[in-house]
Amino acid sequence: MTGPRVFFYVQHLLGIGHIARASRISSALARNGCKVTLVTGGLPVSGFPGDDVTAVALPPVAAASSGFSGLAHADGTPVDQRFLDDRRDLLLSAFRAATPDVVIIEAFPFGRRQMRFELLPLLDAIEAAKPRPKLYTSVRDILQQQKKAGRDEETVATLDAHFDGVLVHGDPAFVRLEETFPLAGRIIDKISYTGLVAPPMPPAPSEIFDIVVSAGGGAVGRDLIRASLDAAKQVASDKRWCLIAGPNLPEADFLALQREATANLQLVRFRKDFPSLLRGANLSISQAGYNTVCDLLVTGCRAIVVPFTAGGETEQSVRAERLQALGLASALPEAGLTADMLARSISEILEKPKPALHRIDVGGAERTGYIIQNAA
Incomplete structure (x- = not known):
């Protein structure tokens, strides 16, 4: 054709x-x-x-x-x-x-x-x-x-x-x-x-992480990765974490975070199999960007979203509010996000069942x- x-x-x-x-x-x-x-x-x-x-x-x-x-x-x-x-x-x-x-x-x-x-x-x-x-x-x-x-x-x-x-x-x-x-x-x-514009259901993951944290491109995701790394120290140590910092996180920041990674935590810049990791995970922590949300909707993973709001950005906040209203995610504010706040939200959401099936096209x-x- x-x-x-x-x-x-x-x-x-x-x-x-x-x-x-x-x-x-x-x-x-x-x-x-x-x-x-x-x-x-x-x-x-x-x-x-x-x-x-x-x-x-x-x-x-x-x-x-x-x-x-x-x-x-x-x-x-x-x-x-x-x-x-x-x-x-x-x-x-x-x-x-x-x-x-x-x-x-x-x-x-x-x-x-x-x-x-x-x-x-x-x-x-x-x-x-x-x-x-x-x-x-x-x-x-x-x-x-x-x-x-x-x-x-x-x-x-x-x-x-x-x-x-x-x-x-x-x-x-x-x-x-x-x-x-x-x-x-x-x-x-x-x-x-x-x-x-979402991908098809990804294949089953080659390795399983309980919690997957992603910061998109990484240029503005350092604080989310930082809070997640600190929250991981407060959550049960038997949980495996994968923190995906993004290709654009400055090298000095990446190396500083990497030095603090514990045995149950893997910090990487990029995972080509990110959608598959969501399919196998118990929880995703991410910003509320378009493509990440598409991956969440396809895989049905539990989610905490922290919308990017710097520079007066409003798009991700609107998306996060809609997801939370539909019971498809829990939203936390970017401004003032702390490891304690994130750890509490993680404990709460892991006790809930996975999101109900949605009808979003x-x-x-x-x-x-x-x-x-x-x-x-």
């Missing part, structure tokens, strides 16, 4: 959730016969994208701070205008070489305003192309709520001027777009809900493939 040529742009700046979700969608598109070019602009992440797509890696940038203000190189130094101009030109060259039938831009214009230096020229190139490819934005279920006046209106104007559709990777029965984007009614004709990757197949 031959599908449309798809050009998919994704820029991850802090965590790895964006590239993981985009890679999962791209693989589903490839399975449906699409020829996918996946353009990435963040620091390399092991395992993403897969080898079933044509990968184009732009010179990487990351967020200069946890508040997403500014762009920086991998070593933290600010980028200059020449670097940005070169990146823009590489992106436009990749677009012309791919001659796509469909373009998907992840997050923008709802987010990723930092990338306008290359995305606005890309929009112009799409409009000028003959034939013009269909253009979609790909967004998670819960958006960061804007604090600056006029930003939502600007987003709607860009969508009206350039985009054919908005792919919302969520289940409206869990959360609707208008709950975090108040002008959703003005773009209702463009919105398609796909369901959450987690088939978003395949549904996205169906939409794109019928778009071109």
Whole structure:
């Protein structure tokens, strides 16, 4: 089966959730016969994208701070205008070489305003192309709520001027777009809900841990790992712990934590079999990022979630509140989190049964493939 040529742009700046979700969608598109070019602009992440797509890696940038203000190189130094101009030109060259039938831009214009230096020229190139490819934005279920006046209106104007559709990777029965984007009614004709982009049930784990702690990409997860390590000293020593610090945790922090690891605790940066570990675990402790929550929903693992809130972030708090309301997780605040607080929550949740079966739609990757197949 031959599908449309798809050009998919994704820029991850802090965590790895964006590239993981985009890679999962791209693989589903490839399975449906699409020829996918996946353009990435963040620091390399092991395992993403897969080898079933044509990968184009732009010179990487990351967020200069946890508040997403500014762009920086991998070593933290600010980028200059020449670097940005070169990146823009590489992106436009990749677009012309791919001659796509469909373009998907992840997050923008709802987010990723930092990338306008290359995305606005890309929009112009799409409009000028003959034939013009269909253009979609790909967004998670819960958006960061804007604090600056006029930003939502600007987003709607860009969508009206350039985009054919908005792919919302969520289940409206869990959360609707208008709950975090108040002008959703003005773009209702463009919105398609796909369901959450979750993986299939993973295979049984090769080793069993009672408690699995994960900090996503790790750039902002040090305090969660620290509190978990200290909480492990207060919980029964017969429990096996796996602490996954993330690839972006600074090396000095990782080594300092590693020196304190006890015999029943394994501290690593990354586990490719993370979903399988959740399947075998009694408890997960994590932030409330999109992809981690998808893994929790698929495996049915008990969960404590500590939503990331630094820099005014609101997305994970909304998700954590919904999970707790449905009885699918216990939520703790990031600010003021202590080992004592975490240890008490661990003891309480381990006494409860596993979460009840849920009806949240987690088939978003395949549904996205169906939409794109019928778009071109």
